[in-house]
Amino acid sequence: MPAHRAFIALLGLLIGLSPLAIDMYLPSMPAISEDLAASPSAVQMTVSVYLFFFAIPQLFFGPLSDALGRRRTIFLGLSLFTTGTVLCMLAPSIELLLAARAIQATGSAAISVTVPALVRDRFSGPDYTSTMGFIMMVMGLAPMLAPLLGGLIFTVGGWRGIFLTLVVIAVFTALLFKLLIPETLARQHRNPLQMRGLLANYRLLFTDRHCLGLALCASLVFAGLMTFITASPFVYIELYDVSPQFYGVLFGANVVGTLTLTYTSNRLVYRWGNEKLLRLSVGIIVFASVCLTLLSFTSRPPLLAIVVCCGLFIANMGIMTSNVMAVLMSRFARIAGATSAVVGTLRFGVAALAGTVVSLWHTGSSTPLTAVMAGCGFLLLGIYLWAGPAPSRPSAGD
Numbered sequence: 001m002p003a004h005r006a007f008i009a010l011l012g013l014l015i016g017l018s019p020l021a022i023d024m025y026l027p028s029m030p031a032i033s034e035d036l037a038a039s040p041s042a043v044q045m046t047v048s049v050y051l052f053f054f055a056i057p058q059l060f061f062g063p064l065s066d067a068l069g070r071r072r073t074i075f076l077g078l079s080l081f082t083t084g085t086v087l088c089m090l091a092p093s094i095e096l097l098l099a100a101r102a103i104q105a106t107g108s109a110a111i112s113v114t115v116p117a118l119v120r121d122r123f124s125g126p127d128y129t130s131t132m133g134f135i136m137m138v139m140g141l142a143p144m145l146a147p148l149l150g151g152l153i154f155t156v157g158g159w160r161g162i163f164l165t166l167v168v169i170a171v172f173t174a175l176l177f178k179l180l181i182p183e184t185l186a187r188q189h190r191n192p193l194q195m196r197g198l199l200a201n202y203r204l205l206f207t208d209r210h211c212l213g214l215a216l217c218a219s220l221v222f223a224g225l226m227t228f229i230t231a232s233p234f235v236y237i238e239l240y241d242v243s244p245q246f247y248g249v250l251f252g253a254n255v256v257g258t259l260t261l262t263y264t265s266n267r268l269v270y271r272w273g274n275e276k277l278l279r280l281s282v283g284i285i286v287f288a289s290v291c292l293t294l295l296s297f298t299s300r301p302p303l304l305a306i307v308v309c310c311g312l313f314i315a316n317m318g319i320m321t322s323n324v325m326a327v328l329m330s331r332f333a334r335i336a337g338a339t340s341a342v343v344g345t346l347r348f349g350v351a352a353l354a355g356t357v358v359s360l361w362h363t364g365s366s367t368p369l370t371a372v373m374a375g376c377g378f379l380l381l382g383i384y385l386w387a388g389p390a391p392s393r394p395s396a397g398d
Contacts, residue, residue: 010180012135013173014074015115016142017081018108021166022050022229023146023251027244028159029233035159038094040234044359047230048352049098053105054112055348059202061110062117062341067193070118071183073110078174080107082167089163113344117336120329121184126270129326133266133318147248154244191335201338211328213387215343217278218324219350220380221285224373225314226351228254231358231369232310239366240303254311262318274323275389281316281323282384288313289377292370299365306366313373321347327390 025032033043065073084104091097116132123131153161191197205211236242236250261284265277291309295301325343332339354372361368 006180008131008134010173010176011115011119014177015112015135017166017170017173018054018105018112019142020146020169021081021085021104021108022047022226023142024150024153024166025159025162026147026229026233026251027151027237027247028154028162030237031154032094032097032159036091036094036097041359041362042094044230044234044362045356046094046098046101047226048355048359050101050105051226051348051352051355053102054109055345055352057106057109058113058341058344058348060341062113062337062339062344063191063193063198063201064110064337065114065117066185066191066335066337069183069185069187069190070114070121071177071181073114074118074177075174077107077110077114078170078177080104080110082170082174083107085163085166085170089160089167109344109348113337113340116325116329116340116343118181118184120333120336120340124333125326125330128329129269129274129322130266132325133262133269133322145252147251148245149248151243151245151248191337198338201335202342205332205335205339205342208391210387210390211331211339211342213383214278214324214328215346216350216383217282217380217387218321218343219347220376220383221281221313221316221320222347223351223354224285224376225317227354227358227369227372227376228310228314230355231362231372234362235306235366235369236303239300239364242303250307253307254314257311257315258318261315262322265319265322269323269326274327277319277323278327278384281319282381285313285316285320285377286381289374289381292374292377296367296371296374299363299367301366301370306370309370310373313377331390 029043030040032038032046033040036043061073061077081104084100084102084107087100088097088104091100115135119131119135120128149165150162153165157164232251233247236247237244242250269277288309291305292313295305295309325340328339328343329336354376358368358372361372
């Protein structure tokens with residue numbers, strides 16, 4: 001059991017590098033805008049650029065992990081992530097910061113797409129759901145602590161000190177992974193990296209309505225979170241005069257809700273199953289979206305109302321992602337890396353689109369934040385109904 005806890009904690013830290021890279025510098029975004037003489041929209045685009053370059057490379061890194069093994073792919077990702085973070089720390093202009101974020105995100109993509117496949121090498125069924133759920137809980141500590149830690153570091157070392165801290169965390173994580181996690185994919189189970197087979201696998205996954213629908217549902221709840229991450233620093237700090245330090249506290253409240261709902265899901269999955277938990281999550285998201293729609297009709301609703309409604313939406317990220325991954329990994333077990341890549345690419349691609357929309361819609365009010373999140377929720381409901389139940393026949397990936 002201690003070894004299992006160490007396994008969960010380390011993989012949670014690995015996959016948590018991405019939310020750290022996204023969330024830790026949020027309290028310093030207005031300062032970055034001033035320091036680099038960049039507009040708020042340009043600084044917000046550092047989030048969207050990260051998401052875009054996090055999304056697309058997963059289509060390559062997922063199959064790469066099926067061919068080369070999990071450890072090599074993760075070490076490649078850690079190298080790129082560390083290099084990009086160093087460049088972020090040294091960036092003298094917003095243009096170079098955007099380029100550095102692209103490198104950082106590419107490395108993070110290799111890590112994040114490989115971790116679910118690595119877990120699938122060792123677990124299946126409800127055990128996979130539970131293990132991934134606990135990894136998501138550990139990962140969930142990252143966005144809860146990141147703005148708090150980022151706010152503290154910002155007061156001492158400025159926004160560049162935040163990226164220096166990320167470099168230290170990445171190097172420490174790489175050392176732990178090298179020491180504690182062996183290769184989980186045996187050579188006889190690896191799939192050659194051949195273009196014909198790769199395209200066939202992706203054609204199978206993208207043309208399967210249930211697979212595509214569930215992947216898009218996970219994408220849209222994450223798009224809601226990224227909308228919040230992109231817009232909330234300017235809404236909270238500039239519109240409501242919240243300090244960078246207290247912003248971290250308010251942001252952390254969202255993560256407490258996510259951890260609570262994810263923990264509940266982990267306990268109920270053995271009794272209720274994945275499909276029932278997914279229906280519960282969709283219902284909560286729709287209710288939150290109705291509330292967010294009502295808030296969108298005023299440019300300055302009560303701050304507490306925004307915090308509660310956004311938190312109710314965001315709390316579903318863990319329960320939605322872990323159950324979607326469990327269903328799809330069970331159906332497409334032999335192409336776990338490619339399956340993880342499809343889900344990851346859609347999640348971050350859709351999130352990048354939502355982040356771009358809310359960035360371009362910057363009005364100085366809270367309406368873009370609440371309206372885009374609500375739109376993600378209603379679209380999620382429509383796609384969930386379109387996806388329908390899982391096919392009774394086994395997939396070609398089994």
